[in-house]
Amino acid sequence: MRILIFQHLAVEHAGIFGEFWREAGHDQRVVELDAGEPIPDLQDFDLLAVMGGPMDVWQEDVHPWLVTEKAAIRRWVAELGRPYLGICLGHQLLADALGGTVSLMRQPEVGLASVELSAVGREDPLFGGVDPALDTLQWHGAEVSVLPQGSVSLAANAACPVQAMRWGRFAYGFQYHMEITERTVADWERIPEYRASLNQALGPVQASRLAETVALHLPRFRQTARRLNDNLMALAR
Secondary structure, eight states: OEEEEEESSTTSSOHHHHHHHHHTTOEEEEEEGGGTOOOOOGGGOSEEEEOOOSSOTTOTTTOTHHHHHHHHHHIIIIIIOOOEEEETHHHHHHHHHTTOEEEEEEEEEEEEEEEEEOHHHHHSGGGTTOOSEEEEEEEEEEEEEEOOTTEEEEEEOSSOSOSEEEETTTEEEESSBOOOOTTHHHHHHTSHHHHHHHHHHHHHHHHHTHHHHHHHHHHHHHHHHHHHHHHHHHHHO
């Protein structure tokens, strides 16, 4: 399979999914949009994965490449009808590109949090074999506040009503981070915007312990990510 990956920050990569894809022998083409890399011909790829980043979907004046990226996402899912995996910013970009609304939250959601699959989510093939109540890693200050037409919410919690969504048959967005590895928290803590939101949400003491806390959950996170990846690959085929 040929997988196209949009990145917005070098340390926000495909993570554990990238490892799964390498193990399976899939070709991966990474485009670092924040570094000015151009988007290749979409026709050459089978799956589009769009990762997170510190920017917001409405910052087109600061990051003009967001306009091109949204157009590419819209063409990918609405015209080509091919499988899409968006995480955090990638989730929000999917909603925004299709006419939904992304807004600032009253309070950033950072750290470990539980989410619950909706009735629709429990029936969705992507979540086959996945527990309906999930522990997740969150790190966001914006959320999908209005779903685009033609989409459904697949998971939610009290802090964020759209933790996962599907548009059409094959376009999926996740607000929470499933891609994390043992290096993720340490890498992200070095990003000033991420460090600030971490301290704001948890306080300096709890923030300093996040990597240690997350490490205890990594085996379960990996198990869930593996199941979702297997389901996604089946859908993509």
